[in-house]
Amino acid sequence: MTPEDAARASAEAVGGISSLFMLAPSTYARGAELGFDGMDFYVAGRGAALGEVDADVVAAAFVFFHPPTVRRMWEASASVMSRRDAAAAWAAACHDWAREHVPADVDAARLAALAGQVVEAASPAGAPLFAGWRALEEPPADDASALAVHRMNGLRELRAALHGAAVLAAGLTPLEAVLVRTPYMAGIFGWPEPYPDVAGVAEAWASAEAATDAMMGRVLGVLMPAELEEFVALSSALHGVLSG
Template identity: 45%
Template sequence: MISREAKAVCDEYGLGAREFYFRGRCGVLGECDADVVSAAAVFFPPDHVRQSWESGRKLPVERAVELYAEACHAWARRKLDGRDGCARIAELLQRVVENASPVGAPLFAGWRAVPLPGDAPARAVQLMHVLRELRGALHANAVIAAGLHPLDATLAAEHDGTPLGQRSGEMIARFFTWPEPYATPGPEVVARRAAVEETTDALMAEAFSVLSDGESDELIELLRFGHAR
């Protein structure tokens, strides 16, 4: 979303960053109404999703998905080419992806159907992206089941591993373009949000159950790449 590879696509095709983001990431849903995209991209304001999706219609979804995947692959080759372990990461993650249920995870299902590249760095990173879509969907389901509004869920937690070092709930809400001002979540909302994280982890663990304990430990060690941008 913020890589130089994604920016190059935006420049070439005359797209805004969020236009390419939604058309590329969510294009696996097909050429649909923006409400369908909002149903999957739960943590963004629906008005922002609609504006970005509609403004990006000049790029057909099939091509948008191809370009999004190609940007992912190019980033992977730039960052991970020559790193040991990419082939093994891809081997282990592919088993997890194949084991996971697509129920309640439309973007995961769509991206799982996208063909994988042949080289290890690109293959590993595309599989990481596919699993990120799985976790994102399961997390959204857990948030909704807990009766939390997506904005409240965003505000009521710290966020690790997010772009440009943005960690606080307010920073992420602003990044997602939720209108301000933001209410401070109370203790009950914070507690429900913490429980949602545990639920998400439990749901996600089912997909990883295909790996042995030794393979899980191996995967964790192999994935200690640090923050690569």
Template identity: 40%
Template sequence: MKIFDCIAAVARPLHDVGDEFMSDGTTAAVGLRAGFSPGRGFYCRGRFGVLGEAPVPVVQAVQGFLGPDLVTTGWLAGRDVMAAEDAAACYAEALREWGHAHIPADVDVEHFNHLAQRLIDAADAASLPLFAGWRAQPCPADDPVGAAMQRVHVLREHRGACHLAAVRAYGLTAQAAMVVNLGVEQAAHYGWREPQPVAADLIPRWQRAEQLTDELQAPLYTALTDRQRTEFARLVDALTASPTR
């Protein structure tokens, strides 16, 4: 499989399974057990905790696509519960727990982990701090299923960071990109206050940003052979095809 064919095959499944994890009630329950109140505290403090005790504007700048009010409320709400580093570790535990509940038992997670780690190791993390933070997060060697889900998240953060850079390169705001991609209602759900439909001439910019995102990810996939890329795409398809969804 050629590089861009592989990227096209895996981008949506990796994104969508990450979305499912983030919005799942069982994920929220992990946060509640850890002492977080209902709301976005565990999500913000956990996902962005790899940045350390950063000020709110820094967190907002790094993650980009969520509305400022959502990030501010969530990040500050979680600050009194646990340190950022501990929250990130707790979030990683939630990822692994979710993986055990949702990754089909017949998936060759050992092979997925081998190929996914080659991609992760091949990435140049310059200008991608959220990805870099998650790449540095310890991943247990004795839990291949949980590690597979954690690596899914790391790869998802890589594409998200590349997409934010691409969107800005084409002169789009993150809010406009969210509206083009998901619509006004979903943009509001993700914290943007009273988002409005975007001008039609911005849509081609977003499409070019999507293409640039693929191009920014391409160097990772040179780490795999054509055959390995085919295997990786097949494994991603199998891993994200949980019968519980």
């Protein structure tokens, strides 16, 4: 298995494992307890890895979200807690969700170790949310479920950043990319209707996805061939169990 093969084979798991905590009702129940309103916890918590910045910086890092929507939620959440505390609360929600949902028969410790090698060696160039998440405190090694999902979220942020760059390089707008890949998310990402016709841009999106695999493959190249196979197998198995 080549690193690019591994990037392609693990794309769904890398993108999907930590997205499940981001979509979990328990995450937003926790946000409400802390004083956030709905999706404000997502924008405040995820974006807070960037620090105390203007909303346009957060929108730039999110890439695929409607910038005015990001601004509204970012500014609405400013009074709830400091950005540093919001980042910590978001990470804690990730860890709590992992402890509850990662099954004991998954080798979370090994997945955490493999993902950790990649996270540690990866360049942060063009990936500010990945860089910010990597700078947060990790769970301890004996908290394997939380550590595995924490590191997989780092890889999610990295792949998302690389994909955003590939989409823009392919000549697509962020909204077009959302409508091709996950049209049901356009409203959640804040984009107002009417939406443009994207019938003619599927090929450009596929080219961007292939470029993302190539870039992510270079990142995964820090792993040996046998480790690549392990990473794909473990991450795919965990994603399969978690997504039901």
